[in-house]
Amino acid sequence: MKPAINTGEYFITGDVACAEGALAAGCRFFGGYPITPATEIAEHLSVRLPKVGGTFIQMEDEIAAMAAVLGASWGGVKSMTATSGPGFSLMMENIGLGICTETPCVVVNVQRVGPSTGLPTQGAQGDMMQARWGSHGHYEIIALAPFSPQELFYQTIHAFNLSETYRLPVLIMTDEMVGHMSEKVIIPDAKKIKTVSRCKPKGRKNRFKLYEPGPNLVAPMPAAGEGYNIHVTGLTHDTRGYPDMTVETHKQMMDRLIGKIRGNLNDIIQTESYRLDDAEIAIVSYGISARTSSAAVDEARKRGIKAGLLRLITVWPFPEDKIRELANRVKGFVTVEINLGQIHLEVQRCIGGKVPAFLVGDAGGAVIPPDRVLEVLKEAF
Amino acid sequence: MKPGHPPGHPLEDLLRTDRIPSIWCPGCGIGTAFSSCLTAIKESKIDPKKVVMVSGIGCSGRAAGYVKLDSFHTTHGRAIPFATGLKLARPDLTVIVFSGDGDLFAIGGNHFIHAARRNIDITVVCVNNFNYGMTGGQAAATTPSMAKTPTTPYGNPETPFNLPLMAYASGAVYVARWTILHSRDLTESINESLTKTGFSFIEVLSPCPVNYGRRNKEKPLDTLKIYKDRTIIKNKAHPTQVDLDYEKGIILGKFVDVDRPTFGESYAKICRQDKPE
Ligand SMILES: Cc1ncc(C[n+]2csc(CCOP(=O)(O)OP(=O)(O)O)c2C)c(N)n1
Ligand code: SF4
Numbered sequence A: 001m002k003p004a005i006n007t008g009e010y011f012i013t014g015d016v017a018c019a020e021g022a023l024a025a026g027c028r029f030f031g032g033y034p035i036t037p038a039t040e041i042a043e044h045l046s047v048r049l050p051k052v053g054g055t056f057i058q059m060e061d062e063i064a065a066m067a068a069v070l071g072a073s074w075g076g077v078k079s080m081t082a083t084s085g086p087g088f089s090l091m092m093e094n095i096g097l098g099i100c101t102e103t104p105c106v107v108v109n110v111q112r113v114g115p116s117t118g119l120p121t122q123g124a125q126g127d128m129m130q131a132r133w134g135s136h137g138h139y140e141i142i143a144l145a146p147f148s149p150q151e152l153f154y155q156t157i158h159a160f161n162l163s164e165t166y167r168l169p170v171l172i173m174t175d176e177m178v179g180h181m182s183e184k185v186i187i188p189d190a191k192k193i194k195t196v197s198r199c200k201p202k203g204r205k206n207r208f209k210l211y212e213p214g215p216n217l218v219a220p221m222p223a224a225g226e227g228y229n230i231h232v233t234g235l236t237h238d239t240r241g242y243p244d245m246t247v248e249t250h251k252q253m254m255d256r257l258i259g260k261i262r263g264n265l266n267d268i269i270q271t272e273s274y275r276l277d278d279a280e281i282a283i284v285s286y287g288i289s290a291r292t293s294s295a296a297v298d299e300a301r302k303r304g305i306k307a308g309l310l311r312l313i314t315v316w317p318f319p320e321d322k323i324r325e326l327a328n329r330v331k332g333f334v335t336v337e338i339n340l341g342q343i344h345l346e347v348q349r350c351i352g353g354k355v356p357a358f359l360v361g362d363a364g365g366a367v368i369p370p371d372r373v374l375e376v377l378k379e380a381f
Numbered sequence B: 001m002k003p004g005h006p007p008g009h010p011l012e013d014l015l016r017t018d019r020i021p022s023i024w025c026p027g028c029g030i031g032t033a034f035s036s037c038l039t040a041i042k043e044s045k046i047d048p049k050k051v052v053m054v055s056g057i058g059c060s061g062r063a064a065g066y067v068k069l070d071s072f073h074t075t076h077g078r079a080i081p082f083a084t085g086l087k088l089a090r091p092d093l094t095v096i097v098f099s100g101d102g103d104l105f106a107i108g109g110n111h112f113i114h115a116a117r118r119n120i121d122i123t124v125v126c127v128n129n130f131n132y133g134m135t136g137g138q139a140a141a142t143t144p145s146m147a148k149t150p151t152t153p154y155g156n157p158e159t160p161f162n163l164p165l166m167a168y169a170s171g172a173v174y175v176a177r178w179t180i181l182h183s184r185d186l187t188e189s190i191n192e193s194l195t196k197t198g199f200s201f202i203e204v205l206s207p208c209p210v211n212y213g214r215r216n217k218e219k220p221l222d223t224l225k226i227y228k229d230r231t232i233i234k235n236k237a238h239p240t241q242v243d244l245d246y247e248k249g250i251i252l253g254k255f256v257d258v259d260r261p262t263f264g265e266s267y268a269k270i271c272r273q274d275k276p277e
């Protein structure tokens, strides 16, 4: 067998860095379906997984890919899929099954331009709200938006760790630009990589209840074949995992599914502040657009405009408190994203009209140039 | 057993008795097919800890909720790809997919043919009741031509699938068809396929008196009478010859039992092996 962690310094694409991050996190199953601009993740893992004792399978569609990923996870194996817009749409129902049955796994969306087939080879950030609400029913989700190949490597590991800790599908909402750009990526020594695995049940097997939560509202998770006789269903279920079609049980289940995320926001949410301490204008951005934004901040500062950047690494759950806190001390906000206003809506919601908020957005297909942000900074404030 | 207590169910150790009674209607055939499946698991002598059941959505799909094994009730049509992921992650497990005709062959048809083509080492038991029982009896991909259902009020204008033929053409290594009246043969077939390596498919013809029978002038006993009088057991019949024809007679039996490498075996050989530099 080959080593799963290829320690070293590389010049690789974001997609390849993502695949290497998955291996470093302990991912040993990938089920996917080819789609630009995520295909390279699958291709890289088709080479690497069998050599580290894992399995790669190209399924017949993204619905099957997502189902297989959930099945593998219940087999006790860390699993992942990667796709882009159209495939992400197809995965939605089974992402919901993953949420309801609390199945750890990672779903990567290397975003391209939609709606529909759109501009298949060009990047966008148009699936951010789909990531939040794309599957039916109400739920909480975790979505990360790394801004460089190096960060994609680390955040893929982190996505696995979060999914194993909180038992849900974690979404990596990267974009074509980050997925396809080549940059220096350092893969550290295996000893320096922190990985988390799902908490396993202890105690008597016949007394075991599949969804009896521990202190952080997450229940320990056995794998199939360990003698627990688990029943796993997407129907509303009680703590035994048994279907129960009552409003009360549904509420209890929902309280926990939502509570395990909302109750651990400090552990989950990551943001990065850039020149924000004395800023009068806060730019909010993520993924490739955060690069546009930090360049715009530097330009603005040269012109005496006190701008700063709040970079969202975690997009969902949304860092509401951070925005509210900023709203008390800045004169206004600018959201930069390659869509026509999705995270912008969240920013507005959190500001609650206290200060003005502007959007620098695009329908997609290209990186937003820093000049466009600078113009708004100059004119609007 | 304490004196005065009724004897337990013979399959008690494989049943979630705390979930009984089931949702299945009186006269429904699913329970019989399910019992055969449990008996086969028992007779196969495979450690039940290592046997897993995966179902989709439908009346038949509820089976996973009653079996006292690790069991998964997934989404409509997706039991097979879920089982594929589970089996590839855990080759040590024996994986049974137990689901309905609508689930496996309409919404999930694409997954069926691909799992058979890949020869994923699982056993698929399909309860074919010719309709979508759970949602009220609408037409399925198996509904006979001209049959009346709530979505074919003038008679079904479509042609149904011949399921064994589809399984055979897609690459299944074991293909059989029985009715719930042939529970001994059915049990034997399931038992055989559990220990067989590769993609096995067993079709079980089963009455849905409530939603299908009622609209097609078949009382529960009529259906069983058809299963008795108009079936012909013909092992090794070619799958092209077994389309369901009540006039000619319904052909039952084991149609295919061949061997070829599974996905897992080929993957290990072709992809896992380090090639000499
Ligand atoms: C995506 C989706 N579409 C539709 C349904 C509604 N639905 C539930 S069961 C079912 C049909 C089940 O038919 P079959 O598999 O033949 O099972 P039976 O009830 O006949 O045993 C349908 C259409 C669903 N649950 N999910
Ligand atoms: S509706 Fe039909 S298939 Fe469903 S339980 Fe009732 S008789 Fe059986």
Ligand SMILES: [Mg+2]
Pocket (backbone or CB within 6 Å): B058, B100, B101, B102, B127, B128, B129, B130, B131, B132, B133, B140
């Ligand atoms: Mg049916």
